[in-house]
Amino acid sequence: MKGTTGEAFDGRTLVIDSATEACSVALFDGETLLAGDFRMLGRGHAEALVPMIAALPDRGRAGRIVVALGPGSFTGVRVGLAAGRALALAWGSNVLGYSTLSLVAAIARDQMAGEGAGAVPIGVAMTGGHGEWFVQAFAADGTPGNSLASLRPDAAAEMVEDVIAGTQAEALVAARGSGTALPIWPDARAFPLLPPKALSADIRPLYGRAPDARLPGGRPGPQV
Numbered sequence: 366m367k368g369t370t371g372e373a374f375d376g377r378t379l380v381i382d383s384a385t386e387a388c389s390v391a392l393f394d395g396e397t398l399l400a401g402d403f404r405m406l407g408r409g410h411a412e413a414l415v416p417m418i419a420a421l422p423d424r425g426r427a428g429r430i431v432v433a434l435g436p437g438s439f440t441g442v443r444v445g446l447a448a449g450r451a452l453a454l455a456w457g458s459n460v461l462g463y464s465t466l467s468l469v470a471a472i473a474r475d476q477m478a479g480e481g482a483g484a485v486p487i488g489v490a491m492t493g494g495h496g497e498w499f500v501q502a503f504a505a506d507g508t509p510g511n512s513l514a515s516l517r518p519d520a521a522a523e524m525v526e527d528v529i530a531g532t533q534a535e536a537l538v539a540a541r542g543s544g545t546a547l548p549i550w551p552d553a554r555a556f557p558l559l560p561p562k563a564l565s566a567d568i569r570p571l572y573g574r575a576p577d578a579r580l581p582g583g584r585p586g587p588q589v
Contacts, residue, residue, distance in 0.1 A: 377427035379418070379452070380553040383410045384437035384465045385532070385558035386393065389553035390414070392421045401554035410444045426456055431564065433551060434462040436513065436573030437491070441500055446568060462568040463559055466491060466531070467512065470503040471558035472496070473530035476547060478566045486510065488526030490533040498533045501572040507560035515573045571587045 377399075380391045388410050390402035402417045418425040434447040435442040446462075453460045470487040477485050484505040493499040496505070498521045502510035522540040531535050534546040 369455040378429045378431055378556070378576075379421070379425045379427040379449075379458075380431045380556040381418070381445045381449050381510060382433040382465070382468070382551050382553040383414055383436045383441045383448075384433040385551060387550040387552070388413055388417065388439070388441070389551070389552040390417045390421065390425065391556060392423075392425055392427060393406065393556065395492045396557045398554060398557075403552050403554060404575055405550075407426070410438075410441045414444055414448055414541060418452070425452070427458060428456075429459045430456075431461045431463060431556065432568060433465050433468065433553075434565075434568060435463055435465055435571040436493065436515075439570075442570045446570065449568075453552050459578075460568055461515065461564045461566060463565065464501075464513070464571055465551050466499065466501045467503070467507070467509075467563040468555065468559055469531050469549050470501075471507060471560070471563070472549050472552065472555045473547045474503075474505075474556070475558050476549075478526060486526050488529045489531045490521055490524070490529055491531040492533055493573055498522075498537070500524060507563065511537065513571065513573060 375395050378393045382389045388406045389403040392399045398480045400421050427575050430449045432445050465491040469489050473487045487503045489501050491499040493515045497515045500521045501513045504510050528545045530547040530549045534548050538544040538546040
């Protein structure tokens with residue numbers, strides 16, 4: 366594992382992923398999973414997340430905290446980041462973040478490798494806002510092949526990757542009539558599958574689309 370981008374880390378890592386309808390936490394010692402929890406909540410992340418962390422060994426205490434940055438639910442992303450920052454302040458821990466789509470792609474690559482397909486490019490399609498999907502392509506080594514985008518389903522269906530993962534994978538493959546669909550939710554327990562370069566010290570939320578509301582004074586409102 367890595368402490369920061371490029372630094373080895375062999376201590377405990379608490380992973381928090383509440384960016385989508387799924388909510389998961391995991392505690393690792395190096396790359397060994399000590400305990401974890403995954404729940405399909407839909408809503409209620411704010412009420413469920415802290416008890417899920419508290420149920421981990423030593424109440425989840427770790428020298429490093431890694432949090433999903435989105436894109437996804439605005440509330441879910443903010444709940445995860447708030448919990449991670451608060452615990453880091455209390456414990457004196459380092460905080461890193463990762464893209465939700467990067468983790469989905471990593472889980473998909475692992476599944477394909479387990480089926481004997483080897484390392485293959487992965488397209489990710491996740492439920493977005495206003496009827497759009499969050500989409501991004503990843504190379505066989507896990508590096509992003511293009512920038513994150515929020516697209517209408519017809520435009521998203523033009524992704525060229527044969528393997529599509531994520532909550533809208535089946536819909537995308539059905540729309541274009543070809544490919545392999547892997548309906549995958551992000552899961553903190555799969556954190557070791559992430560390539561080291563997927564971790565970032567910049568823990569600002571990842572917004573999947575431009576803001577469509579403005580705050581008083583003309584400042585753009587948040588949108589994920």
